[in-house]
Amino acid sequence: MAALSPRDSFANFDKSKLLQLSEFYPHDFGDGEKIMLDHQLGLYRHSALKDPNLLTKMLALVLPVATATVERCFSAMKRVKSSLRNRIGDDFLNA
Template sequence: MSGLNPCESFSKFDTSKIVAFSEMYPNDFSNGERGCLLGDLTVFYHTVKVDDKFKNLGGITDLARAMVETGTHKTFPLVYRVLKLALVLPVATATVERCFSKMKLIKTDLRNRMGDEFLNNALLCAVEKESFLKVKEEDVMARFQAFKNRRGNIF
């Protein structure tokens, strides 16, 4: 991802790193696309290096924004796809890390025989805590009350 850095007039722009990055994702790039990517990166580098709209960019987020504003995301779709993948990757990784961290807290040695459905439901409650805080207790009680006639009311 560091090869995509546009800082200091693309001084850290490295086509070999970017191609190696695309090779880590074979489902997103076919062999033919990876072959075209090297040529596209070279042309892209020489195009944006002389364009004033691509000067003084702070990072790859600014590069993506500048590509969309100038329309170069349509001219260089493979470069833009690599850029989008590099932007999404930290978010996706953080979400997975957070889920595994919550699972480590929920599934302890004492709860090791927990079934998949119960574990999934418990993880959903732990990971999506903000969503569950919006649910009213009265709504939950009314739903359980509607399952089956009880001797007394929960309310």
């Protein structure tokens, strides 16, 4: 994530490292998608340097989805933890 950070005018931006991440998702990134990703990462850096407000706009678009995902995870854990708590003592859960 540091590679996408705008700190110090994208000093940590390394497109090759970001492209290596796509290797972990072969079903999502075929050869065509990897070529597009290469191009899009270049556009991202150029656009973000040109418009500092772009990152705020992108965050505003992503935040509701990310928040909903986290809330679903906590909701599921609440159900599991309540179920376990009925069978297991608090000492075990706290450990």
